[in-house]
Amino acid sequence: MGAEQTKKVEDLVLIDTLPFDEFELGLLAVLRHFSKSYTVPENQTWQHAYLIAAERWGERIGLSTAYALMKVIQAVSRCRPNGLHVQDPLCISARKHATEDEIALIGMLHHMRRDETPQARNFIQTLAYGRNDPAIVHAGLSFASRFSLGKRRSANSSAKHMLYVVG
Numbered sequence: 001m002g003a004e005q006t007k008k009v010e011d012l013v014l015i016d017t018l019p020f021d022e023f024e025l026g027l028l029a030v031l032r033h034f035s036k037s038y039t040v041p042e043n044q045t046w047q048h049a050y051l052i053a054a055e056r057w058g059e060r061i062g063l064s065t066a067y068a069l070m071k072v073i074q075a076v077s078r079c080r081p082n083g084l085h086v087q088d089p090l091c092i093s094a095r096k097h098a099t100e101d102e103i104a105l106i107g108m109l110h111h112m113r114r115d116e117t118p119q120a121r122n123f124i125q126t127l128a129y130g131r132n133d134p135a136i137v138h139a140g141l142s143f144a145s146r147f148s149l150g151k152r153r154s155a156n157s158s159a160k161h162m163l164y165v166v167g
Helices: 022-039 046-079 100-113 117-127 134-146
Strands: none
Touching: 022 046, 022 100, 046 100, 046 134, 100 117, 100 134, 117 134
16 A cells, blocks of 8 residues: 555654643644645545544534645645655554654644744655645644644743633
8 A cells, every 4th residue: 555554663652751732742632634635535534533623522622623724735745745644544553553654743743833933844854855845834834823833822921810701
């Protein structure tokens, strides 16, 4: 089949060892289906990507998450004629491991969401074969802006006395 099935387990990383949050780990299944749709378009696995995102985060958040992630994958795919090397999204045993490309893409978003530019730049260069591709940067920053973590507040912050509406 494709490059995603030629990877040996030694070339993969256990997902449990990655520093990503639950949201970012949830992106892996969506990423894999979108990537598969580029390599085998007749399978139309992009539909699975949207369904998984809607089920995971609800339609309002999930569909916009999938759409924003698709834009990132499109930008990366323009730089990489052979596409991203990803795990088979339908293989149960593959769900425990991530490829270098999957880690690079999620790692880029992880650092962009935290406004950690130098670390994000390293992953961009991995994805774009040593370049800082402007399309990848733009798509990644758009995603990170929409799904940012925001600034952490200090314990001394006056904002700790906020009012909340509870319904």
